[in-house]
Each structure stands twice: as C-alpha cells, then as structure tokens.
Amino acid sequence: MRDDIWLKEKLEKIWELLFPEIPKGNNVHVKFKGKSLRRFGCIKSKGKDSLIEINSLFKDERVPEYVIDTTLAHELVHYMHGFHSPLPRKYQHPHKGGIVDKELIKRGFGYNLKLEKVWAKNQWEKLFKIIKI
Numbered sequence: 001m002r003d004d005i006w007l008k009e010k011l012e013k014i015w016e017l018l019f020p021e022i023p024k025g026n027n028v029h030v031k032f033k034g035k036s037l038r039r040f041g042c043i044k045s046k047g048k049d050s051l052i053e054i055n056s057l058f059k060d061e062r063v064p065e066y067v068i069d070t071t072l073a074h075e076l077v078h079y080m081h082g083f084h085s086p087l088p089r090k091y092q093h094p095h096k097g098g099i100v101d102k103e104l105i106k107r108g109f110g111y112n113l114k115l116e117k118v119w120a121k122n123q124w125e126k127l128f129k130i131i132k133i
C-alpha cells in the first residue's frame with residue numbers, strides 16, 4: 001500500500017542512491033497531499049524543517065512507481081540547490097535553464113525522467129479522470 005511510510009522509505013532510498021554526498025542538514029518530511037493534474041510535487045519550508053509533498057493521486061497503483069521516484073528526485077534536486085533547505089542557494093530560480101533535469105541526467109536518472117515525461121504526456125490525463133481517491 002502506498003502510504004506516507006512507504007513514501008518516506010522511497011525518499012530515503014533515492015537519497016542514498018542518487019544523492020549520496022548531499023548532506024541532510026535538517027529534518028525532511030514527506031507526505032502525500034493534494035490532488036492535481038499539473039503539480040506532481042513540491043518542496044516547502046516548515047520552520048527549520050523541509051516538507052516534500054507528493055500528489056495524492058499517485059497513491060493509485062496504476063501510476064507507475066518511476067513517476068513517484070522521478071518526482072521525489074526532482075524535489076531533492078531543489079533541496080540540494082538550496083531551495084527550502086539549509087544548504088547554500090546555488091541558483092536564483094529553481095527551474096531556470098532546465099537545471100533540475102540536467103542534474104537528474106547527470107546523476108544517471110535520465111532514463112526514468114524520459115519514461116516519466118512520456119507517461120505524463122500520453123497516459124496521465126486519461127488516468128487522472130478516473131482515479132477515485
């Protein structure tokens with residue numbers, strides 16, 4: 001079952017695998033929240049902690065796990081770039097010049113990213129209409 005504990009374990013695995021040298025400078029919470037067609041995830045500050053929110057509709061098992069993995073990895077790139085994290089801010093704007101995708105590709109996540117983009121373009125809107133959560 002995809003719940004917040006499952007999500008937390010996934011985040012920790014992705015952190016270890018993809019971002020091993022990135023320090024955890026604070027508590028990073030993760031949970032499913034919101035139902036959105038366009039927003040897959042976001043990262044925000046909550047006091048001194050960071051909070052990553054993942055689209056609740058992704059609890060549905062028909063949403064491939066690589067979509068959730070890619071979304072978590074995307075938010076961790078924001079964290080490592082110093083957005084809503086205690087790490088030094090590396091850029092002015094979180095998405096300018098495709099910096100998130102570039103970082104993911106550099107870290108070997110390009111294939112997942114490609115799968116996610118194809119899914120988002122061809123499958124997601126149809127599925128979005130029929131998910132009941």
Ligand SMILES: [Zn+2]
Nearest residue numbers: 074078094100
């Ligand atoms: Zn982003």
